[in-house]
Amino acid sequence: MLDDIIYLSKKLIKLPSISPLDLGCQKIISKRLKKIGFSIEKFKINNTNNLWAYKGIGKTLTFLGHTDVVPPGNLNDWKTDPFDPIIKDNFLFGRGSSDMKCALSAMIIAVESFLKKFSFFSGRISFLITSDEESFGYDGTKKIIKILKNRNEKIDYCLVGEPTSNLKVGDVIKNGRRGSISAKIIFYGIQGHIAYPNLAKNPIHSALQAIKNFLNLKLDLGNDFFQPSNLQIFYISSGNENITNMIPGSIKIGLNIRYNTEISQKRIVFKIKKILDQCGLKYHINWIFSGKPFITNSGFLLETVKKSIFQINKFFPKLSTSGGTSDGRFFTCMNSDIIELGLVNKTIHQVNECVKISDLYKLSKIYRNILKNLFI
Numbered sequence: 001m002l003d004d005i006i007y008l009s010k011k012l013i014k015l016p017s018i019s020p021l022d023l024g025c026q027k028i029i030s031k032r033l034k035k036i037g038f039s040i041e042k043f044k045i046n047n048t049n050n051l052w053a054y055k056g057i058g059k060t061l062t063f064l065g066h067t068d069v070v071p072p073g074n075l076n077d078w079k080t081d082p083f084d085p086i087i088k089d090n091f092l093f094g095r096g097s098s099d100m101k102c103a104l105s106a107m108i109i110a111v112e113s114f115l116k117k118f119s120f121f122s123g124r125i126s127f128l129i130t131s132d133e134e135s136f137g138y139d140g141t142k143k144i145i146k147i148l149k150n151r152n153e154k155i156d157y158c159l160v161g162e163p164t165s166n167l168k169v170g171d172v173i174k175n176g177r178r179g180s181i182s183a184k185i186i187f188y189g190i191q192g193h194i195a196y197p198n199l200a201k202n203p204i205h206s207a208l209q210a211i212k213n214f215l216n217l218k219l220d221l222g223n224d225f226f227q228p229s230n231l232q233i234f235y236i237s238s239g240n241e242n243i244t245n246m247i248p249g250s251i252k253i254g255l256n257i258r259y260n261t262e263i264s265q266k267r268i269v270f271k272i273k274k275i276l277d278q279c280g281l282k283y284h285i286n287w288i289f290s291g292k293p294f295i296t297n298s299g300f301l302l303e304t305v306k307k308s309i310f311q312i313n314k315f316f317p318k319l320s321t322s323g324g325t326s327d328g329r330f331f332t333c334m335n336s337d338i339i340e341l342g343l344v345n346k347t348i349h350q351v352n353e354c355v356k357i358s359d360l361y362k363l364s365k366i367y368r369n370i371l372k373n374l375f376i
């Protein structure tokens, strides 16, 4: 089992599939899945490859993952070639090892091993794999879920293979994620000579009050599963860096809000607009809604994942909703239970990304147990 996981992981890491490219990873995966009786559908949208594969009938578990990786960064900082996977001191090194080609391999080998033992099972196992998770996600999971929803596919359980573990594989799982909203705002004043401020209207001075009010905004208090929603400014510019005698005509700011299940998108928009309306400037606002929050705080999938981890580790995982968004967010419209469980995230997106070899085996065993506990 372990040899198979390493073999497949290495094969995938060797392909430098920098997002949104797949470069043949999904071909390798679909070939393997076809061999064990999966039906395969491929969706190529612009530069993005997507794979939907399924076997069985009934309650559906979807393994969700991605074949794309982030760029390697400075090659001189790597001790090994990022796209030539090497095992050293019981770790497998390579870009995408922990995020998340090895987890994909662990899933596939788990399914192969499960089907070898249980040719009859009551349910449907499926894979949804994209190559557009690390970049914008325009042509990936979001679009495929839309297609699946339009043809009335039902997905009961979604297991995301993103690297959620902290120190040991399975010590932390994500049972929810915060939502994300960004706003790009332009405040308009009146441009003028800096020596004649009475003939101009300085948008920076007025916008500062709005920014102060944004930072004082209490969106909610959080709940048992989520920290309070949080607003951060990520950009301020008047575009007037070098002209010292001019009051600029406008100022742009960017803000991002990570929000929880205590507050709705609509309510956030209302609160932001209220502050803007009070600032006495004309403004234009551009919203970017990146994803709604989700929480799976009970149910069969959560209990099954906890039990399956315990069977291997002899301890239960800690539940967490921290971190950025994941493609799990696109499953909220399917009303699926969503749990994320993957490898240790210590080196993700870093140089010298690596995974512990023994973790690959453990993770695959946990995935296999999940299948057994769900479907047998």
Ligand SMILES: [Zn+2]
Pocket (backbone or CB within 6 Å): 066, 099, 100, 133, 162, 163
């Ligand atoms: Zn990832």
